[in-house]
Amino acid sequence: MRGMSELIASKEALTTVEVNNLILLASAGADGVVLHLPEHKGLEGLGQSATQKLSETAQELGFKASLDQVLRLPAGVVSGLSAKNILLVGVGKQQLSQETLRRAAGRATRELSGTDSAAIAFPTPTAQDSVAVAEGALLGAYVWARRIPASPEPVAKIYVLGACPEEIERAQKVVSGVNIARDLVNDPPNKLVPADFANFAKQAVKQLPVDYQVWEEKQLVKEGFGGIIGVGKGSIHPPRLVRLDYHPKSAKSHVALIGKGITFDSGGLSIKPASSMPEMKSDRAGAAAVLGTVIAAASLGVDVHVTGWLAIAENLPANDATRPSDVITMFNGKTVEVTNTDAEGRLVMADALAKAVTENPDAVLDIATLTGAQIVALGNRTSGVMGCESTRTEVVEAAKVAGEDFWPMPLPEYMAAEYDTPFADLTNATMGNRAGGMLKAGLFLKEFVADTPWAHLDVAGPAYNDGAAWGYNLPGGTGAGVRTMLAFIEAKA
Numbered sequence: 001m002r003g004m005s006e007l008i009a010s011k012e013a014l015t016t017v018e019v020n021n022l023i024l025l026a027s028a029g030a031d032g033v034v035l036h037l038p039e040h041k042g043l044e045g046l047g048q049s050a051t052q053k054l055s056e057t058a059q060e061l062g063f064k065a066s067l068d069q070v071l072r073l074p075a076g077v078v079s080g081l082s083a084k085n086i087l088l089v090g091v092g093k094q095q096l097s098q099e100t101l102r103r104a105a106g107r108a109t110r111e112l113s114g115t116d117s118a119a120i121a122f123p124t125p126t127a128q129d130s131v132a133v134a135e136g137a138l139l140g141a142y143v144w145a146r147r148i149p150a151s152p153e154p155v156a157k158i159y160v161l162g163a164c165p166e167e168i169e170r171a172q173k174v175v176s177g178v179n180i181a182r183d184l185v186n187d188p189p190n191k192l193v194p195a196d197f198a199n200f201a202k203q204a205v206k207q208l209p210v211d212y213q214v215w216e217e218k219q220l221v222k223e224g225f226g227g228i229i230g231v232g233k234g235s236i237h238p239p240r241l242v243r244l245d246y247h248p249k250s251a252k253s254h255v256a257l258i259g260k261g262i263t264f265d266s267g268g269l270s271i272k273p274a275s276s277m278p279e280m281k282s283d284r285a286g287a288a289a290v291l292g293t294v295i296a297a298a299s300l301g302v303d304v305h306v307t308g309w310l311a312i313a314e315n316l317p318a319n320d321a322t323r324p325s326d327v328i329t330m331f332n333g334k335t336v337e338v339t340n341t342d343a344e345g346r347l348v349m350a351d352a353l354a355k356a357v358t359e360n361p362d363a364v365l366d367i368a369t370l371t372g373a374q375i376v377a378l379g380n381r382t383s384g385v386m387g388c389e390s391t392r393t394e395v396v397e398a399a400k401v402a403g404e405d406f407w408p409m410p411l412p413e414y415m416a417a418e419y420d421t422p423f424a425d426l427t428n429a430t431m432g433n434r435a436g437g438m439l440k441a442g443l444f445l446k447e448f449v450a451d452t453p454w455a456h457l458d459v460a461g462p463a464y465n466d467g468a469a470w471g472y473n474l475p476g477g478t479g480a481g482v483r484t485m486l487a488f489i490e491a492k493a
Contacts, residue, residue, distance in 0.1 A: 004179075005109070005141040005154045007134055007172055009163040010119065014038070014045025015080050017159060019117040022075065022083035023108045025101075026058070026065040027091050033058050033065045035088075036096065036123050040162040045121070050078040058088055065090035068103075068470060070111050083119065087111065096123065098132035099403030105133045106140025106472020113141070114152040119159040130163040132403065134171030135483075139472035142179055144186045170300065174486065177296030178479035180204060184288035185464060185477025189264035189281045193237035194312040197263055197284065201242050201291050201310060208246070208298040215241040225355075226328040227347035230338065232313035234268055234321030239313035241352060244291070246298045246306045253492040254305040256361040257294070257485060258352045260345045260368035261287025261312035268341030269317045270324060282477065283345065285463035286368035287312060289481040296486050303493045309356050311348035315341070327424045331355055332448055337421045340429035345370050346441055347428055350448040357452045363391055364449060365488065367457040367481045369464070373437030377409075380461035383480060384409045386442035387455035395455045395488055402483035406457070409439060416443045457481055 014022065014037070025036040033055045037046060046054070054077060063071040069090035075081040089108045094100045105120055112118050120137055124130040141154035160168065184192065184200065192200070202212050217238035220229050225241060232239030262283035266272060272280065287310040294308040322328070326338045328347070332354035336347065345368050356364055374384050382405040385395045392408050399406035415436055419426040426447065430440055442456045462480040465473050 005138060006157045007138060007168050008157060008159045009165045009168045010159040010161050012159070012161065014121050014161070016082050017119045017161065018082045019119045019159060020083070020115050021085045021087050021112055021118040022081065023087045023089060023105070023118055023120045025091065025104055025122045026088045028065045028093050033063060038121050038162050039123050039125055046078065050080070054078050054086070063088060063090070065092065067092035067094065068107050070107065087118070098129055101129060102132040102136035102139070102403055103471035105136030109137045109140035109155055109158060110469060110472065110474065112155045115155050117157040117159070118155050119161055121161045124162050127164070127167055130160060130167040131171050134160050134163060134168050135175055136472050138171060138175040139178065142182060142474060144476065145183055146187060173299040174296050174483065176299065177292035177486070178482045180295060181285070181288040181292035181479040181482050182477040184291070185282050185285045187281070192263050192284070194232070194240045194263055194314055195237065197261055197287070197310070197312050198240040198242050201244065204291060204295060205244055205298070208295065210294060210298050211245040211247070213243040223331070224329065225331050225351045227330050227336070227351035228311055228313055230322045230326070230328040231262070231315055231344040231347050234316040234318050235314035236319055237314050239348070242310040242312065244294045244308040244310070246294055248301070248303050248305065251303055251305040254307070254359070254361040255489050255492055256307045256309065256356040256359065256364045257290045258309045258311065258349060258356055258364065258366040259287035259290030260284070260349050260370065261310050262345055262348070263312065263314045265315045265342070265344065266317060268315050268344060269321050270340050270342040271317055272342060279464055279466050282464035283369050284312070285459065285477060285480065286366070288477070289367050289459070289463070289479065289485065292479060292482040293485040293489070296482065297489055302490055304489050306489055307356065307359065307361065309352040311352040313348055315344045330448070334426070334447060335424040337424040337427045339427045339431050343429040346444050349445060353445060353448040357450050361452065363492070364452050364454045365395065365457060365485055366445060367459060367485065369460040370458045371438045371441050371460055373434070373441070374458040375461040377438055378407055378461065381405055382407050383462050384438055384458040385455055386411050386439065386458070388453050391453045391455040394491065395457065395484065398487035398491060399484040402487040404480065404484045405462070406484060409442070411439060411442050411446060412436070415440050419444065
């Protein structure tokens with residue numbers, strides 16, 4: 001990946017580390033700025049008088065240590081430092097959780113884009129804390145690899161004071177998975193049609209113990225993947241279904257991951273308004289997250305059998321596009337009356353889900369930028385999770401470990417009746433009734449998982465940042481869901 005920062009574990013003291021920037025953590029206390037220094041032996045570095053002077057100087061310059069606020073100072077404001085500059089990064093009044101550390105580290109490295117070196121000196125009493133800091137540093141230092149003209153290079157070298165090489169290595173492997181998902185979402189639609197996505201996945205797992213299989217158009221038709229074919233009919237670029245299988249010999253559990261990979265979503269004949277079009281390349285974020293998760297799990301050697309399914313298609317209103325009121329037959333034999341061609345994601349996902357459960361996994365997670373209703377209900381930074389109560393709870397707990405925001409949502413059975421139609425087993429959308437749209441999309445998918453423990457992750461808002469950068473998230477793809485699904489898998493080991 002172009003311009004990826006070099007991450008280095010270091011036990012060097014604050015006073016002696018020679019870097020362009022020394023990054024320190026600050027919170028908003030009752031009496032002003034409070035600095036939080038490392039507690040590792042030998043890393044304390046700054047004495048009480050120097051710490052106090054630094055706090056007072058920051059306050060005089062208007063720094064309040066509010067969340068994501070940064071202040072860059074010459075190191076000469078206090079004596080005895082080998083670094084050239086000090087960067088203070090604020091966390092407001094938040095507790096110093098792992099996600100707070102992750103976010104602060106990312107905010108700092110994002111600020112230092114184009115510089116040569118930085119050292120992060122945060123309090124990290126546990127190995128998990130060090131990993132969180134290292135993850136945040138790399139996440140904030142992300143640049144989209146294929147931007148033309150090129151983005152400014154990220155900070156070249158990042159020293160994480162107090163970390164061990166093993167912690168650094170884990171962070172690198174996790175973030176590599178997240179950044180692959182980010183790259184795939186950021187790629188323009190003309191550079192990532194379904195065949196391109198499938199080929200990228202093939203190359204991405206080439207050096208890993210991951211088996212690759214792809215269903216092209218003729219095979220999809222032959223085997224009855226009516227949902228994937230139906231969505232892809234409107235494009236000259238035929239759809240694909242990709243299976244990625246990571247299977248350690250000693251694995252005792254099997255998790256299947258299904259990702260929505262609509263490389264561009266125009267809405268089909270139920271076309272979207274022009275204002276909604278530009279970010280519709282983000283509709284591939286679910287499949288991108290699944291690919292990133294499989295890569296991370298395989299790179300880490302997690303002792304769990306993981307199968308990733310990428311349901312890939314382009315939804316356009318051309319060629320032989322599916323029409324509203326068309327009836328299609330899904331992989332599991334259910335018939336669906338297509339009442340809204342812009343409810344296409346659930347069709348490709350349903351086919352992949354139905355295929356995945358034939359392998360009898362112990363649990364199935366699907367992830368998709370599925371509904372605008374998710375954004376209405378939970379906003380742009382909190383994902384919804386539905387499904388079997390036990391699996392849904394496991395996902396929420398995994399999200400807490402990973403530092404992502406997922407909120408449990410219900411699947412009210414009474415809503416399923418709104419899919420009734422005299423012309424098929426069910427419709428793909430409830431036209432004229434927008435209430436509970438996120439939940440009803442989950443109920444549709446439930447029809448295709450049989451009795452398998454299952455959860456549906458709707459990341460419509462969190463998967464793509466169409467506003468200003470915040471924390472370790474830049475504009476564009478965020479890689480939402482990768483860390484949560486990885487934590488879910490690791491809990492099964």
